[in-house]
Amino acid sequence: MGFLTLEHISHQYFTTSSYTKAIEDINLTIDEGEFVSFLGPSGCGKSTILSIVSGLITPTEGNVFVNGSPISKQSTSIGYMLQQDYLFPWKTIQQNVLLGPYIQRNVTQEIKEKAIHILEDMGLGNVVTAYPTQLSGGMRQRAALARTLITDPHIFLLDEPFSALDYQTKLKLENLVANTLKKYNKTSLLVTHDIGEAIAMSDRIYLLSANPGKIAATFQVPNHLKSLDPFDARQDADFNDLFQEIWKELNALEHNS
Numbered sequence: 320m321g322f323l324t325l326e327h328i329s330h331q332y333f334t335t336s337s338y339t340k341a342i343e344d345i346n347l348t349i350d351e352g353e354f355v356s357f358l359g360p361s362g363c364g365k366s367t368i369l370s371i372v373s374g375l376i377t378p379t380e381g382n383v384f385v386n387g388s389p390i391s392k393q394s395t396s397i398g399y400m401l402q403q404d405y406l407f408p409w410k411t412i413q414q415n416v417l418l419g420p421y422i423q424r425n426v427t428q429e430i431k432e433k434a435i436h437i438l439e440d441m442g443l444g445n446v447v448t449a450y451p452t453q454l455s456g457g458m459r460q461r462a463a464l465a466r467t468l469i470t471d472p473h474i475f476l477l478d479e480p481f482s483a484l485d486y487q488t489k490l491k492l493e494n495l496v497a498n499t500l501k502k503y504n505k506t507s508l509l510v511t512h513d514i515g516e517a518i519a520m521s522d523r524i525y526l527l528s529a530n531p532g533k534i535a536a537t538f539q540v541p542n543h544l545k546s547l548d549p550f551d552a553r554q555d556a557d558f559n560d561l562f563q564e565i566w567k568e569l570n571a572l573e574h575n576s
């Protein structure tokens with residue numbers, strides 16, 4: 320059994336007059352430190368899977384295990400990276416990053432040094448005393464990631480975190496975020512509509528079909544692509560082959576849904 324296991328997960332949303340079967344019989348195992356992505360047509364249940372892993376919703380069927388124990392029976396901490404950075408404009412970047420420890424009344428010298436260290440890792444060592452409005456969108460997203468990393472979550476959920484950024488910033492961030500989460504050995508789940516982003520960041524990609532959402536295909540990303548610069552990776556034959564393969568499957572799914 321891996322670090323995170325979803326076993327026979329199905330979920331239905333009920334309203335007063337009807338119900339929607341959002342996902343059906345999802346089974347997957349993710350090892351500690353792995354990065355996986357979920358791709359699929361709109362409404363195939365990608366966000367529902369993230370909500371179940373985060374504990375926000377309890378699936379109508381099936382079990383989620385972390386390290387072999389049901390997720391409901393332990394305090395698994397979850398980190399999020401979303402489209403919006405939610406930085407506080409009146410606090411400096413360092414103060415924003417220290418927000419979690421501040422709320423927990425745990426701003427020690429050690430934590431302050433850790434904040435600086437993480438900010439340096441994210442290429443933000445020279446803007447620790449700046450305010451969010453002084454930073455570009457990509458820098459703000461990096462600060463938001465640093466703020467989550469300092470709380471040392473077990474699992475990282477990324478829900479289309481780069482969709483508001485320009486193309487060049489997005490490519491650079493994909494690499495930086497994927498490498499940083501690997502360095503800190505975080506188990507990460509990304510929801511995206513962008514095939515290139517999924518290939519650039521992941522160890523493995525799950526393609527979901529809709530109505531209800533099921534795993535239609537699984538793709539392993541060749542290891543050597545991860546060591547390449549994002550621009551170079553996109554020129555690589557393996558990247559293009561995998562892109563074409565996923566594109567065809569996705570089109571077929573969208574056609575049939």
Ligand SMILES: Nc1ncnc2c1ncn2[C@@H]1O[C@H](COP(=O)(O)OP(=O)(O)OP(=O)(O)O)[C@@H](O)[C@H]1O
Nearest residue numbers: 332333339340341360361362363364365366367368
């Ligand atoms: N709160 C809810 N109540 C009722 N139905 C819901 C609710 N949330 C999601 N659904 C339905 O469940 C299905 C899966 O939705 P979900 O948002 O998980 O898909 P998704 O793949 O994340 O979609 P998108 O790519 O459009 O963000 C859809 O049919 C959606 O309409």
